Amino acid sequence: MLDAKPVATPLLESLKLTLNGGQPLDDANEYRMVIGSLQYLAFTRPDIAYAVKKLSQFMNHPTTDHWKAAKRVLRYLSGTLTHGIFLSSDSSLSLHAYSDAYWAGDKDDYISTNGYITYLGRHPLSWTSKKQRGVARSSTEAEYRSVANTASEIRWICSLLSELGIQMPATSVIYCDNIGATYLCTNSVFHSRMKHLALDYHYIRNQIQDGSLRVSHVSTHDQLADTLTKLLS
Structure with missing residues (x-):
C-alpha cells in the first residue's frame, strides 16, 4: 500500500x-x-x-x-x-478536555460511543473512542456517561502530574456540547428518573464541589471530540 x-x-x-x-x-x-x-x-x-x-x-x-x-x-x-503531534516547551499548564458521545451510533446493537480528548495547554495528552457498556435511553444519558469517563481520565492525569511535582494553576475544565448533560453536572437536585446514573452523578458532583473540576457547555461546532465519536465531512 x-x-x-x-x-x-x-x-x-x-x-x-x-x-x-x-x-x-x-x-x-x-x-x-x-x-x-x-x-x-x-x-x-x-x-x-x-x-x-x-x-x-x-x-x-x-x-x-x-x-x-x-x-x-x-x-x-x-x-x-x-x-x-508537536509538543512545545512554552505551552501553559491548564488542563482541559472535550467530551462527546455518539448516541445509538451502532446500528447493530444501538450502543453509543464515547469520545474524549484531553489537553495540557494546547497539547493533546490522551484520547479515546470507545463503545459504552450498555444502551443509553437518551442523548443526555450517553453524553453524561462520556463526561464521567472524561472526568476519570482528568483525575488520573492530575494525580500523575502531582506525583511529578507539577501543580495545576487553575481548575480543570471539561467541555460538553449537550446542554442537558452540562446542566445535570451542576444540578444540586438528583431526579429520581436518573437513579441509574447515580454512580457517575456523584463521581462528577464530588469533584465539582471540591473545586477540582468544572463542566462547561461548548457549541457542537467547537466540539473537538466529535471526530472521535463519528466521522465528519
Missing part, C-alpha cells in the same frame, strides 16, 4: 459498516494483523482513532467490506506520513 493513491479521510462519511455486510474473507488473519498494527498506531495518531475502533469490532468475522475500509485507512496514512 506504500504506492497507493492517498485519500483525504480514514473512512467515507457515507459508509455504514455492519456485521453482515459483504462476503466473508477466506483468510481473516491479514485483516486482524493490519487492525492490530493500527491499534498501536492510534496511540500517537488520534485522527484514526474512530476508524480503528470501528474496524476492530469486526475482528471475529471480517468481510470484504471491512477489508476495503481497512485498506482505505492505509491509503490515508500513506498520504499523511508527516502528520504528528
